[in-house]
Amino acid sequence: MKEISKQLAAYLEHRMPGITNVEITELSRIHGGASRETYSLTARWRDGGKAVERPLILRRDPVGSLIETDREVEYNAYSAFYPLGLPVPEPLYIENDPKWLGRPFFVMERIVNSNVSSYLVPPDSSIIDQVGRQFWSELGRIAGADPAEIGLADKLEKVEPENCWKRELTYWENVINEDQLHSEPIARAAIRWLKKNPPPPPPRLSVVHGDYRTGNFLYNDAGDVTAILDWELCHLGDPHEDIAWAADPFWSFESTERPSGMIPREEAFRQWEETSGFTIDPAALRWWEIFSMVKGLAIWISAGNEFQQGTNKDIVLAWSGFFPRLVHNRLLAERLSTLSREVLL
Amino acid sequence: MKPSMNEMLESICETLLKDIAPSQQSDYQTKQLNTMAFLILNAAKEYDQAADIRFQENARMRKIFLEASTLVEDQELRGKVEAAAKSKDTSLSIKALDAANDELNELLIELQTYVEEVETPLGADLLQSIWSYFVDSTARRREVCPGIVVDLKPSN
Numbered sequence: 001m002k003e004i005s006k007q008l009a010a011y012l013e014h015r016m017p018g019i020t021n022v023e024i025t026e027l028s029r030i031h032g033g034a035s036r037e038t039y040s041l042t043a044r045w046r047d048g049g050k051a052v053e054r055p056l057i058l059r060r061d062p063v064g065s066l067i068e069t070d071r072e073v074e075y076n077a078y079s080a081f082y083p084l085g086l087p088v089p090e091p092l093y094i095e096n097d098p099k100w101l102g103r104p105f106f107v108m109e110r111i112v113n114s115n116v117s118s119y120l121v122p123p124d125s126s127i128i129d130q131v132g133r134q135f136w137s138e139l140g141r142i143a144g145a146d147p148a149e150i151g152l153a154d155k156l157e158k159v160e161p162e163n164c165w166k167r168e169l170t171y172w173e174n175v176i177n178e179d180q181l182h183s184e185p186i187a188r189a190a191i192r193w194l195k196k197n198p199p200p201p202p203p204r205l206s207v208v209h210g211d212y213r214t215g216n217f218l219y220n221d222a223g224d225v226t227a228i229l230d231w232e233l234c235h236l237g238d239p240h241e242d243i244a245w246a247a248d249p250f251w252s253f254e255s256t257e258r259p260s261g262m263i264p265r266e267e268a269f270r271q272w273e274e275t276s277g278f279t280i281d282p283a284a285l286r287w288w289e290i291f292s293m294v295k296g297l298a299i300w301i302s303a304g305n306e307f308q309q310g311t312n313k314d315i316v317l318a319w320s321g322f323f324p325r326l327v328h329n330r331l332l333a334e335r336l337s338t339l340s341r342e343v344l345l
Numbered sequence: 346m347k348p349s350m351n352e353m354l355e356s357i358c359e360t361l362l363k364d365i366a367p368s369q370q371s372d373y374q375t376k377q378l379n380t381m382a383f384l385i386l387n388a389a390k391e392y393d394q395a396a397d398i399r400f401q402e403n404a405r406m407r408k409i410f411l412e413a414s415t416l417v418e419d420q421e422l423r424g425k426v427e428a429a430a431k432s433k434d435t436s437l438s439i440k441a442l443d444a445a446n447d448e449l450n451e452l453l454i455e456l457q458t459y460v461e462e463v464e465t466p467l468g469a470d471l472l473q474s475i476w477s478y479f480v481d482s483t484a485r486r487r488e489v490c491p492g493i494v495v496d497l498k499p500s501n
Contacts, residue, residue, distance in 0.1 A: 185454045194463065315380045322488070
């Protein structure tokens with residue numbers, strides 16, 4: 001930790017010429033950041049005669065990752081949405097040169113006086129409805145934003161609306177192909193179903209967060225969502241993808257009635273429709289819900305592979321390759337079994 | 346063996362959760378230990394049921410292959426399905442059972458892909474057998490609930 005403090009202090013001096021006496025305190029690693037090493041810290045320095053104190057977050061590339069992602073995707077998303085007033089931390093610096101901290105990283109504002117949302121422990125009952133409404137309406141704002149207007153259209157891979165599903169499915173199928181440690185018959189059956197039953201294209205492309213769910217946002221005791229985090233899977237695509245992922249039963253103790261464990265499904269989706277300007281297409285949503293379980297499986301399979309191969313021995317990866325994989329396999333089997341009985345397979 | 350392996354592992358888990366994890370100075374270390382405790386708890390459960398789960402799954406898949414052998418017209422696939430239906434587990438080591446399980450699962454993927462294109466009542470019945478197997482096997486492998494152990498985030 002001392003080494004990181006020293007290195008980061010040198011980096012901040014480099015990025016802000018003229019500041020002196022940079023000191024890093026309260027540096028601690030945040031648990032669970034298997035796709036990035038995440039550190040909480042406070043930086044203090046003198047700027048001219050003035051003492052400055054700033055709570056910061058450092059996100060450093062790990063040796064191996066839960067998902068191989070481009071840090072610039074995440075940083076660009078923060079940069080695009082911060083000026084719009086969407087609750088995201090202010091992005092400060094991105095550094096691709098490993099000479100500073102051994103690996104690439106970026107630095108952003110740390111949101112204070114907030115709680116980390118959890119898929120195991122929902123917000124307090126007195127504020128859960130408010131948090132839930134904001135959770136879904138903020139997702140609606142993301143979907144409703146014009147990617148070109150906010151400067152993301154040129155920074156994210158282009159895709160035609162009718163090919164959104166194919167690109168995403170191909171990507172995650174390839175992850176399974178490359179990383180599976182043993183045969184995955186349920187995932188394979190789901191992939192065949194998804195290919196045979198493609199969804200209708202979205203009316204227009206949206207920014208898709210890619211990992212919008214409980215666990216990836218902060219809220220305060222007044223019931224306000226204060227930060228939407230973890231944008232590393234952000235891409236252009238069909239907005240149903242984010243709804244389906246956020247409503248995946250894994251994030252709500254398998255409840256489909258209250259997606260993400262907060263407000264009822266109908267209210268959640270109505271909230272999203274009001275802020276996004278889109279109308280949810282049930283056929284598209286069903287496709288993306290099944291896709292979400294395949295995507296989940298791919299993430300967990302990939303995590304297990306990282307651990308098994310020894311690329312990254314973070315125990316969270318072992319857990320990811322074990323527990324969520326079992327849950328998603330079971331949920332997918334139940335869902336597809338029901339569909340098969342409806343003679344849809 | 347007494348004390349049994351799962352009792353020992355459960356005891357280690359309890360010590361980690363009650364004594365060691367709470368005394369850590371950093372939140373990160375505490376949560377890492379909690380995660381380890383959760384995995385140990387599942388290992389304890391696995392110790393008792395791992396061989397049985399795999400043995401039962403392999404037997405069930407062989408039964409499906411037996412059921413399929415009259416339906417499959419493709420000669421190559423039919424040969425594989427018939428051979429798999431007759432195969433047996435010759436060792437109850439987890440490694441051997443896993444290897445057989447993996448092989449049978451691969452063949453099941455091939456069979457299911459084939460049957461999905463067969464539009465006959467027999468084909469539909471076989472598909473239902475395969476889906477029932479998936480539902481049952483995933484239920485049998487049901488994980489220990491992590492909520493009793495720790496709040497975990499798979500990614501951040």
